[in-house]
Amino acid sequence: MENRINGDDLLAAGYKQGRILGEALKAAAALQHLSREEALALLLKVKDYPENFLDDEKLEALATAMIEEMNKPADTTIALVTEKKEYAVYGKEYIEEGAGKQMAVAMQLPVTAAGALMPDAHQGYGLPIGGVLATRNAVIPYGVGVDIGCRMALSVFDIPADAFYANEAKYKRELIAHTKFGAGAGFHGQYKADHGVLDSDTFNITPFIKQLHDKAASQLGSSGGGNHFVEWGIIEFEERDEALNIEKGKYLALLSHSGSRGMGATIAGYYTRLAKDLCRLPKEAANLAWLDMDSEAGQEYWLAMNLAGDYASACHEVIHRKLTAAIGARVLAKVENHHNFAWKEIWNGEEVIVHRKGATPAGKDVMGIIPGSMTAPGFLVRGLGNEAAINSASHGAGRQMSRTKAIEQISKKDMQAVLKENGVTLIGAGLDEAPMAYKDINQVMGAQQELVKVVAKFEPKIVRMADDGSRED
Known part of the structure; x- marks a missing residue:
């Protein structure tokens, strides 16, 4: 007898x-x-009560497979939004494809409210880096970055x-005496x-944070490694600035760039792992796992x-004070x-969490500093409050060459020639931080005239960085 049961049955x-x-x-x-x-009735029973057929020689395999399927952990992956969300891009011609692809994925998060890409952006x-993302009631540790609170500080x-x-x-001697660099x-x-x-x-909020105190104190x-620096330079105001109460002229200035050191990196790593455990996303978005602000x-x-x-700010305060x-x-x-x-801000009439990963706050009349490279000028700017850019601007020139590529393609002789041509004294730094590894700051500034107004121009003169160009760990 053949029962001839098929898949459709x-x-x-x-x-x-x-x-x-x-x-x-x-x-x-x-x-x-x-x-x-009879066969269909039996198969229907197996479907409804598989545990009753675990000792049946002909139906055991089916019953076992059904129980395993029922006990398989549920797929808790959060789906990305398929609807395409537009975002503002400034200086598109200077931005590599990889950065755009990463931003497009970030725009697909279900918590995303808005996004923007700055002209110094790179993957x-x-x-x-150079990405700005506004989210609803969610904070993304890797949307903030590893070096939490990395900042610029300028004293005129x-x-x-x-x-x-x-x-x-004298200034070179004091710079060496009162700064310390490296991972x-x-x-x-x-x-x-x-x-x-x-x-x-x-x-004291958690044992994890408490055990970071000694590292923070030491x-x-x-300052860290990589692109962190402390430098003397000349800043020029082409006209009197009323808000700063500074007359037209050229002044000595101190500019520093660094963040929250080992403490910030440890916090970033810990909470990113926690976010990934709590917020499972598809592979392409895994590093954008978020934490609910109500949790x-x-x-x-x-x-x-x-x-x-606050700690990063304190580090700069100590350096500038010394x-x-x-x-x-x-x-x-x-x-x-x-x-x-990340900041809580009102954007388009609602409260959002604005992540600026390698981007400068540029709300209306907000002051900021946008550096170039060790030989290129930096700019003291005032924000224009551009809503499409989520009140942001670039945080520098941005890399046009990876660190590995820079080391492979730039010689020490080439770097020394550029330093001499620009009258810059360099203490430390590796070839991965050579000026040629960075985009043209003037092009970057030209691409964000809608975002900031230049107040003064800073020319680096004596630059100190980590001796080996090492990055913070």
Whole structure:
């Protein structure tokens, strides 16, 4: 007797396409001695009560497969939004394809409200460097970045340019004496700095944050590797600036760039792993895992991120305080701004979390600093509050060459020639930070005239970076 049960019969009986349907067809073939009706009735029972057939020699395989399928962990992957969301791009001709692809994926997150790509953008980890992303009630650790609160700080002194040129050796000596660079670098004993940020109650919110205190204390006032720097330069105001109360002219200035050191990197790593456990996304978006702001983890990260931002600011304050005292100068104005951070802001009438990964806040009349490279000028700017750009601008020139490519293609001789041509003294740095590895800052600034207004131009003169160009760990 042949019961001739086929796949359509099994689908009509409630079986689903896939492995189970295949096992059911095998079971049907093993029941050829039964009538079609008897076999179908039996297969229906197996579907509804598989545990009753685990000891049945002809139906055991089907029953086992069905129980395994029922006990398989549910797929909790969060689907990306398929509807295409537009985002503003500035200086598109200067932005590599990889950065655009990363931004497009970020725009597909179900929590995304808006996005923008700055003209210095290049591919990063998760959100591209130069990417701005506004989300609803969610914070993305890798949307902030590893070096949480990385920032620029500028001090303008009451010392005219001529006085600097007459005493360059002194300024070089003091820069070396009062700065420290490199991954893991820090201070010990009597050389350790002090700052109120170390007394913050936020260090006590969790055992994890508390155990970072000693590292933070030892690294306070130091700078990391990679593109972090402290430099003397000449800043020129072509007209009097009323808000800063600075007259037209050229002044000595100190510019620094670094972040929250090992503490920030450790916080970033910990909460990114937690976000990935709690928020499962498709492979292409995995590094954009977020923490809900209403969750305990989200609130913890928010507090830790802000602590890291305050700590980064304190590091700059210590550096500028030491060097100001060393040269016996008076500060005429000080400007600083974070990048690699997230803010609660009102955008398009709603509260959003704005992630600026390698992007400068540029709300209406907000001051910021956009550096070029060790030989290219930097710019003191005032934000124009462009909503399409989510009130943001670039955080620098941006890389046009990867670190590996720079080391392969740029010689020490080439780098020294560019430094000499621009009258820059360099202390430290590797070939991966050579000026030629960066985009043309003038093109980048030209692409964001809708975003910021230039207030003054800064020309680097004595630049200190990590001796080997090492990056923060």
